[in-house]
Amino acid sequence: MTKKCKWMLCGVFAVLFFVSVVLVTCVDVADVGPQGTEVGMSTVNKAVADAIGFNETIYKVSDILGYMSIVTVVAYAADGLIQLIKCKSLLKVDREVIALGVLYLIIFILYVAFEFVVVNYRPVIMPGETAPEASFPSSHTLMTCVVMAGAVLAAKSQIASKKLRTVVQVACVAVMVLTVVFRFMSGVHWFTDIVSSLLLSAALVFAYSAAAEK
Secondary structure, three states, X not given: OOHHHHHHHHHHHHHHHHHHHHHHHHOOOEOOOHHHOOEOOHHHHHHHHHHHOOOHHHHHHHHHHHXXXXXXXXXXXXXXXXXXXXXXXXXXXXXXXXXXXXXXXXXXHHHHHHHHOOOOEOOOOOOOOOXXXXXXXXXXXXXXXXXXXXXXXXXXXXXXXXHHHHHHHHHHHHHHHHHHHHHHHHOOOOHHHHHHHHHHHHHHHHHHHXXXXX
């Protein structure tokens, strides 16, 4: 796939994400959430939420899987720091590692931003809490998909051993898929929270892939 195509796909998924934001803020908005909180696409979201319910065990498992993303971020950050110390110049650090660093920064900014700009609240009040929390988009899904997909792409140039590279890539894909499935099945997010996270994740991954390409 050419670099131009990657940027185009990044744009397509970014537009689809913004369309999803418009849908959940303007279409079929109703107070179907806990404590009368409103949610867009309420008919679909309420039907899915009622069918799934809340499962605390699955939620905790998805949280544990999320720690894999943090470990991955730390590993690549350490790699970049070691390269920087050895080369004594940011320009000599691998392009893929620098691009990953920028990608991680963007994820962090988005994570913080959506904590303050609340689009939807969770369909359930979490154990130990007394008020609903922000849930759009699913930051857990976003972080895991972007970090793990980025790791899969970066492994092509960062891991010399074909066997080890394959193991790492398969593990990353497995963690990514399981996290999305478990997060959805835990019932702590509306259906549109997950879908929108996947759209935003795809946009960011294609942007990283294009930016990292030499």
